[in-house]
Amino acid sequence: MPRSPRRGVENEGEAWVVETARALFPLETSGVGIGDDAAVLPLGNVVTMDTMVEGVHWDARLSPADVGWKLAAVNVSDIGAMGGRPRWATLSLTLPRPLDRDWVGAFYGGLAEAFAAYGVALVGGDTTRGPARVAALTVGGTVSRPVLRSGARPGDELWVTGELGRSAQAFLRSECSAEALAWFRRPRPPVAFGAALAEAGLPTAMMDLSDGLAADLHRLCAASGCGALVEPYALPTTGTIAEAVAFGEDFELLFTAAAGEDVAICSLAEKFETRVSKVGIVRGSPVVSLIGLEWPRSLFSHFERESS
Amino acid sequence: MPRSPRRGVENEGEAWVVETARALFPLETSGVGIGDDAAVLPLGNVVTMDTMVEGVHWDARLSPADVGWKLAAVNVSDIGAMGGRPRWATLSLTLPRPLDRDWVGAFYGGLAEAFAAYGVALVGGDTTRGPARVAALTVGGTVSRPVLRSGARPGDELWVTGELGRSAQAFLRSECSAEALAWFRRPRPPVAFGAALAEAGLPTAMMDLSDGLAADLHRLCAASGCGALVEPYALPTTGTIAEAVAFGEDFELLFTAAAGEDVAICSLAEKFETRVSKVGIVRGSPVVSLIGLEWPRSLFSHFERESS
Numbered sequence: 001m002p003r004s005p006r007r008g009v010e011n012e013g014e015a016w017v018v019e020t021a022r023a024l025f026p027l028e029t030s031g032v033g034i035g036d037d038a039a040v041l042p043l044g045n046v047v048t049m050d051t052m053v054e055g056v057h058w059d060a061r062l063s064p065a066d067v068g069w070k071l072a073a074v075n076v077s078d079i080g081a082m083g084g085r086p087r088w089a090t091l092s093l094t095l096p097r098p099l100d101r102d103w104v105g106a107f108y109g110g111l112a113e114a115f116a117a118y119g120v121a122l123v124g125g126d127t128t129r130g131p132a133r134v135a136a137l138t139v140g141g142t143v144s145r146p147v148l149r150s151g152a153r154p155g156d157e158l159w160v161t162g163e164l165g166r167s168a169q170a171f172l173r174s175e176c177s178a179e180a181l182a183w184f185r186r187p188r189p190p191v192a193f194g195a196a197l198a199e200a201g202l203p204t205a206m207m208d209l210s211d212g213l214a215a216d217l218h219r220l221c222a223a224s225g226c227g228a229l230v231e232p233y234a235l236p237t238t239g240t241i242a243e244a245v246a247f248g249e250d251f252e253l254l255f256t257a258a259a260g261e262d263v264a265i266c267s268l269a270e271k272f273e274t275r276v277s278k279v280g281i282v283r284g285s286p287v288v289s290l291i292g293l294e295w296p297r298s299l300f301s302h303f304e305r306e307s308s
Numbered sequence: 309m310p311r312s313p314r315r316g317v318e319n320e321g322e323a324w325v326v327e328t329a330r331a332l333f334p335l336e337t338s339g340v341g342i343g344d345d346a347a348v349l350p351l352g353n354v355v356t357m358d359t360m361v362e363g364v365h366w367d368a369r370l371s372p373a374d375v376g377w378k379l380a381a382v383n384v385s386d387i388g389a390m391g392g393r394p395r396w397a398t399l400s401l402t403l404p405r406p407l408d409r410d411w412v413g414a415f416y417g418g419l420a421e422a423f424a425a426y427g428v429a430l431v432g433g434d435t436t437r438g439p440a441r442v443a444a445l446t447v448g449g450t451v452s453r454p455v456l457r458s459g460a461r462p463g464d465e466l467w468v469t470g471e472l473g474r475s476a477q478a479f480l481r482s483e484c485s486a487e488a489l490a491w492f493r494r495p496r497p498p499v500a501f502g503a504a505l506a507e508a509g510l511p512t513a514m515m516d517l518s519d520g521l522a523a524d525l526h527r528l529c530a531a532s533g534c535g536a537l538v539e540p541y542a543l544p545t546t547g548t549i550a551e552a553v554a555f556g557e558d559f560e561l562l563f564t565a566a567a568g569e570d571v572a573i574c575s576l577a578e579k580f581e582t583r584v585s586k587v588g589i590v591r592g593s594p595v596v597s598l599i600g601l602e603w604p605r606s607l608f609s610h611f612e613r614e615s616s
Contacts (some may be wrong), residue, residue, distance in 0.1 A: 008594040017435045020413060021399075024420045025430040039431035041396055041448070043351065047431065049398040078329035088349055089502045090357040090446035091329075092400065099321040122333040123347035123355065126444070127325045128544060130361035136400035136434070136444040138357060140349070194464060 004042045036223075037081040037207050042145045054133035061170075061190035066105045066185040067135070068110030073187045074210065075139040076118045077251045079189030079207035083198020084143035086118055089127035094134040107135070110186075118191055129173075147255070152205035152224035156256040158280035159265065164213060165239040166282045168299060177238070182231045186249040193272040194203030194253050202257050202265055211252040213294045216254055217287050227287045230280035242296035256282055343570045344531075345389040345515050348454045355448040356386035362441035370511050374493040375443070376418030380496045382518065383425045383447040385559045388499030392451035394426055394460030397435035402442040415443070418494075426499055428599035454573035455506045455563070460513035460532035464564040466588040467489075467573065469498050472521060473547040476607060485546070495559040501580040502551020502561050510573055522603045524562055526596050532564075535595045538588035564590055582610040 012098075036154040038048035052058060052071050062070065072089070079086040091111070095104065115122060120139060158194075169176040170184030189208060197203050205224055209216050213230070223227055237244035257265060262278070288295075346356035360366060360379050367582065378576060380397070399419070403412065428447060430437060441533040472493075477484040478492030505511050513532055517524050521538070529536055545552035566575060570586070577584040586600075596603075 013405065013437070014435045016409065017401065017403070017412055020409075021416055021430065021433075024416050025423065039396070039398070041431065045353065045448075047398060047446075047448065049400055049433050051400040051402060051434045051436045051444070053436050056436060056438055089345070089349070089445055090355060092357055092359040094359060094361055094442055095323065095325070099324070101324065101328075104325055106519055108329055108332050115333065121330065123349065125329075125357050126362050127322045128358045128359045128364060129321075130364055130442060132438060133440055134444075136359070136402075136442075136443045138355075138398055138446040139450070140353075140355065158458070241469055244312065247553045298561070300542070 017284050020032040020103065024287035026054055036148055037304040038080040038084065039130055040082065040143065044142050044144060045140060046079055046082050046084040046143045046146065047138060049136065049138045050074045050078070051134065065110030068107040069114045069186045071135050072111050072114030072118065073105055073189055073251060076120065076191050077092040077128035077136050077189035077208040077210070079139055080140040080189055080194035081202070081206055081253060083140040083145055083147040083195055083206065085195045086120045086139050086141040086191065088121050088123045089115065089137055089139045090123060092136040093125065094108040094129050094130035095127070096131060097129050098135065145198050145201060146208040147203045149207050149220045149223035149236065152220060152256040152282045152306050154226055154282055154284040155259060156204050156228065157278055157280040158228055158276040158282060159255050159257060159276055159278050160209065160213070160236065161193065161276055162250070162252040162276050163236045163238065163275065164209070164245065164250050164252065165237040165247065167249035167269050168243035171247065172243070172299060177200055184249065187249065190253060190272065190274045193269065193274040196268055196272060197255065200264065200268060202231055202261055204257060206253060207253045209254050210248055212250070212298070213245040215248070215298070219265070220254060221286065221288050225250055226287045227283050227285045229283060230290050232290050232293055234277060234279045236275065236277040239291065242299060246296040247289070247299045315414065321526065322411060340598060345386040346392065348390065348451065352450050352452060353448060354387055354390050354392040354451045355446060356383055356452065357444065357446045358382045359442065359444040360387070370493055372414035373418030376415040377422045377494045378425065379443050379445050380419050380428065381497055381559060383445050384428065384499050385497035385516040385518070385588055386581060387449040387515055388502035388566045389561060390451055390498055391448040391453055391455040391503055391511070391514065392571055393503045394428045394447050394449040395429045396429050397445055398431060399448045400444040401433065402438035403435065403436050404439060404441065405437050410457055415604045419560040451506070453506050455511045455514040456476055457513050457515050457531035460528060460534055460564040460590045462534055462569060462590055462592040464512050464584055464590040465567050466538065466564060467563050467584055467586050468517065468521070468544065468560055468562040469501065469582050469584055470558070471544045471546065471556065471583065472517070472553065472558050472560065473551035475504045475557035476551035477547045479555065480551070480607060485597040492557065497559040498561060498580065498582045501577065501582040504580060505563065508572065508576060510569055511563040512565060514563040517560045517562050518556055520556040520606070521562065523556070523606070528562060529594065530595050534593050536588055537591060538598050540598050540601055542585060544583065549601065550555040550607060554604040555607045557615030577597065
């Protein structure tokens with residue numbers, strides 16, 4: 001069964017691949033290389049790359065135009081999560097022969113719609129033939145105050161944007177709301193809000209929720225050397241707690257901010273018509289807890305068994 | 309039979325894909341978007357992307373380490389051809405399961421060697437599983453005086469670096485020189501020389517020779533709105549004229565410069581230990597001629613028949 005597009009470490013095999021790369025390639029001089037949502041380059045540039053493979057990251061539930069949109073969305077989401085603004089992109093498109101021109105035209109259409117919505121210019125790329133459709137997108141942008149995953153401090157408060165679990169509902173349930181389905185097909189990450197938050201100096205740490213709060217919050221806390229307490233009933237979701245934290249593809253922002261910034265954060269959120277919810281606190285103990293509950297097992301876990 | 313890695317327009321199908329993209333996506337404000345070796349971004353940044361697919365762009369004649377080296381080389385070649393200096397890269401690696409760790413380790417090793425040779429830092433990327441090995445690399449760099457394909461003017465002289473046809477010999481002949489085989493496996497594009505040439509303001513137009521002089525010179529002339537006369541016996545090659553102009557993967561530079569710059573060009577070439585040859589002239593008539601000969605038919609043409 002195809003997996004939906006998700007970033008980060010897919011499984012043990014991917015973790016090994018990433019660690020092997022980390023060992024072989026020296027870190028960028030800025031010290032911000034492999035491992036955050038996007039890489040910060042000199043002179044305020046930021047860059048990210050995400051790939052979608054047919055049959056692995058999408059199936060027939062996504063139209064070709066949805067695939068184009070989503071590929072753009074997952075990438076700009078990473079730029080926004082650094083506090084950056086996306087500007088340009090390069091696309092590598094591998095396509096089987098005979099060429100399905102309808103598919104390519106519709107895919108480009110969805111990609112162009114998303115690029116127009118997020119202010120991204122396609123500046124180049126490469127087209128190759130191959131045994132399956134593989135689309136790799138690099139998105140670059142600018143950032144004045146990069147926000148890493150590693151800046152959370154004990155006492156900070158934990159916030160999320162939007163609603164969690166919509167893609168989980170769309171992917172896992174036989175029926176779901178039109179809104180959940182729309183988000184699964186065409187997520188709209190709050191990129192401009194992320195950039196504005198960062199430019200206002202509000203978040204101490206930030207990342208996007210691509211693998212679910214359970215996995216992603218553990219990563220943020222590990223990078224920051226701290227722990228967190230999450231209040232499950234504060235999580236903004238119309239679904240189950242498991243759907244809200246243990247699936248992913250939310251493409252919402254998870255960020256930490258000093259206590260007492262509620263007014264500044266909420267007024268910025270209002271300006272950008274972005275919902276924000278305070279869902280917990282950061283603490284010194286390295287334990288990451290969901291108050292009163294165990295963290296649900298990943299709803300992807302039964303697809304993940306691979307002999308790697 | 310697998311094709312070797314080459315960039316540019318592969319065939320009619322790829323030309324259609326590129327034209328469709330060009331029609332749908334607005335050009336960068338700088339006016340330099342899809343179509344040159346690399347895209348010039350604001351603030352002196354330059355970016356390129358090239359993809360290699362197993363069974364299409366390489367076969368068992370390349371070791372995994374060669375594939376890694378070559379993927380880096382084809383990309384930095386594009387940066388050098390703009391007069392830029394490569395700085396950073398992001399890698400998208402699609403791998404079948406079960407994971408072949410030996411392959412991945414060796415591939416990374418070759419990539420890291422090339423990155424070290426060319427001063428490139430790997431800053432991020434994505435690893436996914438998929439039905440075949442697909443490696444897409446984005447390389448970014450800096451450029452102070454970008455050199456496009458479009459600046460050649462009648463009266464300019466036509467130059468190439470290095471030796472042409474080595475990859476053709478390695479790919480097509482049952483036996484070839486060790487040097488040809490080494491270049492085919494681990495091409496060493498003259499990137500620093502290209503950047504130095506550009507910084508000295510010498511080339512009026514420049515590109516790298518990835519599809520062979522016959523195809524690439526036609527592109528440079530079309531972009532510049534001019535034609536050219538090439539002296540076949542001036543072409544630096546130990547092989548046939550067809551191998552020198554009609555195969556590709558030379559990853560040498562093709563550039564034009566005003567007449568009378570021989571001393572400046574040759575002294576820079578000497579400094580960078582790069583061979584340069586003057587091979588023809590640019591003229592106003594749009595015809596691109598090989599003096600006394602017909603342009604040989606592409607040595608790839610019989611692999612290119614696809615029902616796209």
